[in-house]
Amino acid sequence: MLVFILRRLLQSVVVLFVMSLLVFAGVYAVGNPIDILISPDATQADRAEAVARLGLDKPMYLQYLLFLKQALAGNLGKSFAFNIPAIDLIFERMPATLELAVFAMGTAVLVGLPLGLYAGLKPKSFGARAIMAGSILGFSLPTFWVGLMLIMIFAVFAGVLPSNGRGPTTLLLGLPVSFLSVEGLRHLILPGFTLALLNIALIIRLARSGTQEALMMDYIKFARAKGLSNARIVGVHVLKNIMIPIVTVIALQFGSVIAFSVVTETIFAWPGMGKLLIDSINVLDRPVIVAYLMIIVTLFIFVNLAVDLLYSVLDPRVRLTDAQS
């Protein structure tokens, strides 16, 4: 177990290093940010001064070494556009994205699990067929278009829900959150549901097939033979066993929800780090792009490691080996 964690951590460091090299080389090969950051009528001296101040006059490998040295000290460079450390900028926006992601995942479980359970218990019923057809639609609907249509229905025509921003935030343990006030919750509904949609469909499918498999198992037959109530059989014996794949998928999907929030945040003008990335790409704010990518890659590496560990805790049958494939 310990060996496994150590090996994975070592592998992660290598991945991070390679990523930093690729991202840095790539990002710094694109365009010249000076053209965007400095007004076209600036004098040659102003330009030269700005280039020197931003360190853009040094050769690329020196820029990279400097970046690496500073990155190890937790400094990922200053944003060209905001002139504050890029990492601060991202951490400042991160709570908004995390709140949206957690809200979306929570919605997905609360909606998907009961529906999938029902579809698995009564596979022949009309309701189950409707749920499964809906889940195919959930997979096929382009998420960004769903977001637009939700805005159209609930914000434009019905006028009942706000379509942009976070609304008022309240401080929870020093972090600004929206879900504690009614107005904030109203702002969360549309972007949260847009982000949740794909995962609702995914959880429905998993819960359904898990339930159908579990129902054929001997331990369920035994529980029935013991005369346990249906509620207990479903609530304890079935649910416990279908939770293993579902928890794994939730954990794995959490990373893609954060990545996909780039789209949702752009549509709903949600002030998270995904919107920050798109804005930074548009103005070629290199340090922010690099910092975002490094942070998200780190996040992913930890999420994936956590999923593997979680899996072995939940399902004692899984043996952790770094199998050579």
Add this chain to the structure above:
Amino acid sequence: MTPAEQTPLARFVEEFTESRLAVAGAVVLLAVLVIALTAPWISPQNPYDLAQLDVLDAKLAPGSPLGNGKTALLGTDDQGRDMLSGIFYGLRISLFVGVAATALALLIGATAGMIAAWLGGRVDNLLMRIADIQLSFPPILIALVLLALLGQGLGKIITALVAVQWAYYARTVRGAALVERRREYIEAAQVLALPASRIVFRHLLPNCMPPLIVIATVQVASAITLEATLSFLGLGLPITEPSLGLLIANGFNFLLSGKYWISFFPGIALLLMIVSINLVGDHLRDVLNPRLKK
């Protein structure tokens, strides 16, 4: 006719038509294909010929008469473009990007998978590690990064989509090839001292095709969605090549003033295309899966 007398194709058709939903999907898909191929001839106007556009026709609701006497069935956009024509042309571009990206990714991925399975050892290890690491990141993130680096353009978005997809094919082909290469017909071919390339491409590859076909069908749909999403974000295709995603993005600007049709109808077209591909792909998986054979 007993199964023994049927040709494989006839058997395939018979099994495929068992699912009404899949047949419906195939019909819609065929319609989409025909529209995409014949768009320049069946569109009411050429939406990118400025001479045919009239600003006075801008943002008309569906069913409104145009200045030239025709009717805009699905309304017009802010430039006075007929939405129906825009969608026909958009389908063409979206479908082209999806199919081209998938075909290229299939080619590269299948080759990499074959090489990994045939050579084994270090090459195998290296290729599969790269695929593993790549698959641990969501496709949208990889595509976003690549496009942030590469910039806009048709070739660039196809490159990004190929980079996202190749790993699926590589893994699948490798898995199938590892099973197949232990079969007797491969041993027989080796005993005949056929060259390795002939064994790999004429004997091994055709037998690894069924799972590839299934994945490729579904991947066309996801490539189209991904392209639409990226174009929507302004990172995919340039405005000169308006895919459905760009049409929807353009409509977003007018959504808040209640002009829904500019992004609603392109979205419906996108949805129809994706659902029909998924229905066909889903059923193909059942038909081509030998384990489900009666």
